[in-house]
Amino acid sequence: MHTDTRAFAAHPRASFDTAARSAVATDRSGYEPPTLPDAVVHAESVDDVVQALRLAHEHGLPVVPRGAGTGLAGGSSAHAGEIVLDVSRMNRIVGIDPVEMIAVVQPGVLNAEVNAAAAEHGLFYAPDPASTAICSIGGNIATNAGGMWCAKYGVTRESVLGLTVVLADGRILRTGRSTIKGVTGYDLNALFIGSEGTLGVVVEATLRLRPRPVRTETLAAYFPDVEAAGRAASAITAARIQPSILELMDGPTMDAVDQAEGTRHRELGGAFLLAQTDGFGAHLELDEIASAISPYATTVHRAADPEEAAALVKARRDAIPALEKLGRVSIGDIAVPRNRLADAFAGLEEIGSRTGTRIFSVAHAADGNLHPMIVVDPEESITSGPAKAALADMFHLAQRLGGTLTGEHGVGILKREWVGEELGATSVEIQRALKSALDPTGILNPGKAI
Numbered sequence: 151m152h153t154d155t156r157a158f159a160a161h162p163r164a165s166f167d168t169a170a171r172s173a174v175a176t177d178r179s180g181y182e183p184p185t186l187p188d189a190v191v192h193a194e195s196v197d198d199v200v201q202a203l204r205l206a207h208e209h210g211l212p213v214v215p216r217g218a219g220t221g222l223a224g225g226s227s228a229h230a231g232e233i234v235l236d237v238s239r240m241n242r243i244v245g246i247d248p249v250e251m252i253a254v255v256q257p258g259v260l261n262a263e264v265n266a267a268a269a270e271h272g273l274f275y276a277p278d279p280a281s282t283a284i285c286s287i288g289g290n291i292a293t294n295a296g297g298m299w300c301a302k303y304g305v306t307r308e309s310v311l312g313l314t315v316v317l318a319d320g321r322i323l324r325t326g327r328s329t330i331k332g333v334t335g336y337d338l339n340a341l342f343i344g345s346e347g348t349l350g351v352v353v354e355a356t357l358r359l360r361p362r363p364v365r366t367e368t369l370a371a372y373f374p375d376v377e378a379a380g381r382a383a384s385a386i387t388a389a390r391i392q393p394s395i396l397e398l399m400d401g402p403t404m405d406a407v408d409q410a411e412g413t414r415h416r417e418l419g420g421a422f423l424l425a426q427t428d429g430f431g432a433h434l435e436l437d438e439i440a441s442a443i444s445p446y447a448t449t450v451h452r453a454a455d456p457e458e459a460a461a462l463v464k465a466r467r468d469a470i471p472a473l474e475k476l477g478r479v480s481i482g483d484i485a486v487p488r489n490r491l492a493d494a495f496a497g498l499e500e501i502g503s504r505t506g507t508r509i510f511s512v513a514h515a516a517d518g519n520l521h522p523m524i525v526v527d528p529e530e531s532i533t534s535g536p537a538k539a540a541l542a543d544m545f546h547l548a549q550r551l552g553g554t555l556t557g558e559h560g561v562g563i564l565k566r567e568w569v570g571e572e573l574g575a576t577s578v579e580i581q582r583a584l585k586s587a588l589d590p591t592g593i594l595n596p597g598k599a600i
């Protein structure tokens with residue numbers, strides 16, 4: 151153990167137990183840190199967080215904030231010399247104001263729990279990662295998470311009105327507000343959203359809820375190949391139709407889902423597109439979608455009832471767990487302009503055959519956000535060899551198409567080497583200056599994000 155981390159023996163919620171440390175050593179990215187963190191603090195209150203950060207600040211000890219550990223970039227992974235600050239036990243919904251359509255929640259509340267509580271008032275919380283049942287609001291905020299409904303309602307950034315954050319030295323900062331509008335001062339809310347635990351620890355959030363749509367319509371379409379499905383998705387955007395969900399899966403991912411779930415999507419084509427519309431004119435918008443994709447699709451099928459629609463959504467949500475059954479998964483998260491989806495899929499196919507890697511792809515197609523997933527044998531590394539080469543090539547492919555390294559999962563530890571290339575020297579310099587203004591001793595999640 152690092153000598154100074156013994157200072158955490160003074161924290162009432164600190165544990166040095168090996169099983170407790172192994173349970174918080176990494177996330178769902180497939181990344182395996184070489185050593186275990188020195189200790190974990192299971193915070194139960196804002197005071198616990200303040201005390202942990204004061205200790206860390208005083209002794210210059212690195213702290214890794216952690217929510218539910220479902221991240222896909224190694225952002226909450228930790229190693230020897232580091233303390234994990236786990237806030238998953240701070241999991242209370244403080245209140246819902248159904249008239250203002252606002253929820254105030256602690257960071258460890260799960261995304262699906264917010265939605266279940268909002269539903270009792272005829273409301274919903276729009277950013278819905280496929281991991282909704284297992285990921286926390288604090289982690290969603292720290293990664294600026296996206297999801298299926300983001301096609302229409304925007305990512306986490308568009309649904310967070312205010313935050314309470316504990317800074318690196320233990321001070322408490324309030325950002326944003328509880329009103330829908332408000333522009334006093336710099337937008338510190340936006341600075342903390344997506345900062346991957348490197349600027350402060352979120353201990354409370356004021357979230358914007360929305361009225362549940364009066365009507366929802368769903369269709370599944372099947373295509374000869376993934377490039378045709380990419381062209382169809384781009385055609386929907388070009389026709390200026392606004393789906394609430396537009397999700398794409400390639401043939402190999404359909405095979406994996408069928409195998410895991412006993413479904414039979416692959417029999418119907420080489421790629422799958424799920425489209426949903428909502429609101430009073432949902433059925434009319436779905437007609438428009440059907441006609442925009444008909445030149446590319448071999449089968450277009452409308453869900454007959456909400457049960458069938460839910461089963462189609464579930465098939466897409468199950469893609470990552472289905473692939474995790476095949477081996478160790480390294481998940482890319484590139485985003486490209488929405489009219490370049492087919493080019494992106496063609497590029498991924500070329501990368502797979504050149505690097506000899508198995509790449510399975512899904513996409514939040516309405517946002518141009520692709521998740522090419524490299525599956526290797528469980529004992530193989532994802533941070534070296536062909537898997538690493540393929541990840542680098544994916545980033546360069548996205549860059550050539552006018553896109554970005556990460557659409558929603560964050561940089562974490564796994565994509566950090568390419569950040570400078572995308573941002574450029576001036577932006578990196580300014581981002582580092584912001585980091586040292588808020589965390590002068592560099593204790594918050596070092597080696598991640600920027």
Ligand SMILES: Cc1cc2nc3c(=O)[nH]c(=O)nc-3n(C[C@H](O)[C@H](O)[C@H](O)COP(=O)(O)OP(=O)(O)OC[C@H]3O[C@@H](n4cnc5c(N)ncnc54)[C@H](O)[C@@H]3O)c2cc1C
Nearest residue numbers: 217218219220221225279280286288289290292296347352
């Ligand atoms: C099956 C599956 C499907 C997924 N689908 C999606 C998807 O559709 N869209 C999507 O965006 N992501 C998806 N993810 C990724 C993941 O669920 C999200 O990144 C999620 O936001 C992480 O939340 P978490 O609570 O698990 O955070 P963690 O993994 O614990 O942490 C993630 C990052 O946030 C920081 N952090 C956590 N809590 C706090 C806090 N309170 N204050 C400050 N920093 C904090 C950590 O330091 C780390 O950098 C998926 C993951 C899985 C396993």
